[in-house]
Amino acid sequence: MSSTAAKSSSWLVLAVASGACAAFNGVFAKLTTTELTASWSGSIAHALGLSSSNKLVEYAIRGLFFGLNILFNAVMWGLFTRALTLASSTVRVSVINTSANFMITAILGLAIFSESLPGLWWLGAAMLVAGSVIIGRREEGVKETEGAAGSDPLLNAEGDAFRDEDAHERDDVELDSVRDGDKSSDDEDGVLK
Numbered sequence: 001m002s003s004t005a006a007k008s009s010s011w012l013v014l015a016v017a018s019g020a021c022a023a024f025n026g027v028f029a030k031l032t033t034t035e036l037t038a039s040w041s042g043s044i045a046h047a048l049g050l051s052s053s054n055k056l057v058e059y060a061i062r063g064l065f066f067g068l069n070i071l072f073n074a075v076m077w078g079l080f081t082r083a084l085t086l087a088s089s090t091v092r093v094s095v096i097n098t099s100a101n102f103m104i105t106a107i108l109g110l111a112i113f114s115e116s117l118p119g120l121w122w123l124g125a126a127m128l129v130a131g132s133v134i135i136g137r138r139e140e141g142v143k144e145t146e147g148a149a150g151s152d153p154l155l156n157a158e159g160d161a162f163r164d165e166d167a168h169e170r171d172d173v174e175l176d177s178v179r180d181g182d183k184s185s186d187d188e189d190g191v192l193k
Helices: 005-034 035-047 055-086 088-114 119-150 164-177
Strands: none
Touching: 005 035, 005 055, 005 088, 035 055, 055 088, 088 119
């Protein structure tokens, strides 16, 4: 596998992993405050031979979830930033990250919190993916049109060779006209043309 192909696939893996970490970050944030954690802590306290209403166990578990929330948030940003540096398109990284986050969050919500995924959710997911594809394709089209003349600093907008002397001559003429107080014309708003 060539280094370009490896670089290409590594940003994709990092973007998906970043989206997954964002999903877990959200789950741990919700577990920090939800009543589900209170029932889990009661079961754990009972299994440890403590009173099921032991608040110390509940606070410890909520603290653990809060710590995992912070950890997954930090890891998510690290992976996302690395994916951005490896990819040729920040839009693609953002699209993959957001899509992975969205889908994994839905699956975790269903598995952990018994949340349902009604038809309207699927419609929203389809619209998110379609919008992401449109944005990604639009960026590719912009890059292709910029690539013709805009990518080479030695070409002007028409694709002709740009010489440094041309720029200096234009700058000299503009400076001379400013020094001489040459005003070509003023329109009724007083804007210099």
